[in-house]
Amino acid sequence: MTDFNATRPLFSLPHGVTYLDGNSLGPLPVAAQDRMAACLRDEWGEMLITGWNKAGWMDQPRALGDRIGRLIGAAPGTTVVGDTLSIKVYQALASALELRPDRRVILSDSGNFPTDLYMAEGLVRSLDQGHRIETPAPEDVAAQIDAIGDDLAVLMLTEVDYRTGRRHDMPALIRAAHEVGALVIWDLAHSAGAFAVDVSDTDADFAVGCTYKYLNGGPGAPAFIYVAPRLADQVQPALSGWLGHDAPFAFDPDYRPGPGIDRMRVGTPPVLQMAALEAALDIWDQVDMDALRTRSVELCERFIEGVEATCPDLTLASPRDAAMRGSQVSFRFDHGYAAMQALIARGVIGDFRAPDIMRFGFTPLYIDEGDVDRAIATLADIMAHRLWDRPEYHARAAVT
Incomplete structure (x- = not known):
């Protein structure tokens, strides 16, 4: 079992702030400050370029990948860290399409995060081979798998x-896709660190995710990619960067993919960001994912009950069944942006997603019942007295 009273002090949270936005950006792990300072001072500062060998910078993407692998059910040597999530989505999709050359349909859903769809659109356009992307409603994906049948190349979900917290039944969808011969790309951006995931037992083909949300790696923290062992030596990376080469420092004029997951590396590792992520994963090494999930559900249920009892103008947008939700709760309100700004001004930080979604993330590592109750009371006061209806709360900022 995990002692969540012991994990809370491991994060740097401003006094008086209730932070319910870890599903967008996790807070700073206290240890990351010293770890990054040491990297700057003792490694970059003292070792200079020799840090790639002496400090192990070049090996960190694999080492950190294995630590994330523990949280997603991946075997050692099948996950690597680096680049951005958009890059990893592109890599996975390009590789999957090449493995299914006679098929033309990429199936996603209308609720997928837009950047995944943008990357797919760009890839389809550049390939110019007649591929098409289908995006049915999330609840219709299973039926669409059967309808497309043997022209389905990739299921990408x-x-x-990200808006409502609705959770796909990925094990069932993976089985259905495999039954028609398709490959599956599983985006874990709102899963890794929120609840237990098992890419091995579910027989996932590819999985990608970011580390700056629930994993608390910091803004701009590198993404990760998993490739099933049965595919790792078959994929031919479309983004064939020098660090995915079999011998990067041989500087061969022609690309030769590295073994297994190494070929999914692209550019130079972000050393300072990996130092912060390393400190964050020290916390995750002591977390029991089943205990985390149980606690998350308790906090979410408490929040839903309290908001529905005190804020009749808000409508639950998330599934009521906890098994169908991630670790976030969303409510709809026509003036949701203004109401969220009013909340933030009073020290309760969530976020907003157009057109009307107020999002609240619940991370038991640093959120407890007191935080939930304060958030409910603050939101109830704002709604009861229309405190959101002030000009300053309606002015849109660049990031919502």
């Missing part, structure tokens, strides 16, 4: 809807 984000397990948890």
